[in-house]
Amino acid sequence: MVMAEAVFQVPQKIKFPEFNPFVLKDQELIQIYIDTFKPFSCEYNFSNLYAWQDAYKLSWTLYQERLLVYDEISQCAFMPLGKDFCPEELVILSLNMKNAGLTPEFSLVASGYLKKFSEIENYFIIKEEPDYAEYIYDVDKLCELTGKKLHKKRNLISQFKRTYPDFKVHPLKGEARHKALGLAQSLMFRGKRRSHTLDQEFGAMEISFDSFDQLGLEGLAITVGNKVVAFSVFSQLNHSTYDIQFEKSDMDFKGSAQVINHETAKFLKNKCQYLNREQDLGIKGLRQAKMSYDPEKLITMYRLIFAPPN
Structure with missing residues (x-):
């Protein structure tokens, strides 16, 4: 070989x-x-x-x-x-x-x-x-969002589209990339206390954005008017799976989190079979969010x- x-x-x-x-x-x-x-x-x-x-x-x-x-x-x-x-x-x-x-x-x-x-x-x-278990999802299921478990996701997406009919989906390039980093930074200061985990994530995100193309990264941004309200960053992990490395959304735009998840899955539908949405690190809210999308399996380490x- x-x-x-x-x-x-x-x-x-x-x-x-x-x-x-x-x-x-x-x-x-x-x-x-x-x-x-x-x-x-x-x-x-x-x-x-x-x-x-x-x-x-x-x-x-x-x-x-x-x-x-x-x-x-x-x-x-x-x-x-x-x-x-x-x-x-x-x-x-x-x-x-x-x-x-x-x-x-x-x-x-x-x-x-x-x-x-x-x-x-x-x-x-x-x-x-x-x-440190990694959440693996079937990309087709994330596109279709069928079944009772994902009913709420469909409703939130529909609500977002009704509220913001002028929303657009863009490749994460140029000005959209710059605004996405600004959104991520602003989200760090919205909680009652600064999170060390979020600080570390933002540092890793800055490094990734500085060498975005060299690292083979791809991404999508959701805009309403001139404002980036959600974005995702991803890359190929292996022949069947893409890794979703960063995903952020502005909670002031209800449904934006579900829309970026859905649009990312649709964008990757013909490129892979599975999405690896990484770990929850024992964070309760993050675990609930990841489980709510009905993962195909968890890879336990x-x-x-x-x-x-x-």
Whole structure:
């Protein structure tokens, strides 16, 4: 396989235990790993890695021809991206990480890996991380909005269209992109207290917007008159799925949240089968909002905590 062979033609200087920040020139190499091994988690999306690296102190290296990402804030490495390591090989990596002064734990571990290697329990404690489960939706269902569960969404969209018949849908470019960032910034100050999570998200959004085209991002904006009232930012995660990385709406325009969700699904209908709307991070309101759209499934992630036998 040509692409798989290309993975291993990498500069010799990129090697564990030296970790590197994510820069735009790394995208081609890292994208080869993503295209070859097709991770389901949005965390491996290069544009996410690039945009959120400051917030989570993310860095990367190569270890035995696998892509290894380390999250300094969460004190763990992402499960290595490449051919599966057997548990004994993960033990060796854990020991090497420990010797390098890193916490020898792994996040973003899929249930399929745990089933494939049941003996992993001999070396690691398995911890489910429900707050980091990723919400997966069928794009056709989000377009059609049929059924009782989505009845309220249809009504809100209809109400918005009746109230604002002059609304328009635009590509997120030029002035619309600038106004979208302004909307996101204004939303940060509407709550009673500033949210650290929203501050971090806005920082990641600024980084994304600064390198929007280079990162392969796409987006839509909903306008009423000259005002952007909602927008979304997305990119391809794998052959069947797009990742919705940012989505904001002005609650003063009732139904705008449902309209941007619906218009994004319609725009992506012929490009993918699923939408990954990322995690709820344990935020109650966000969890309710994501569940209200009747997800096709939740991809539950696990963490491996190194606990070798005595």
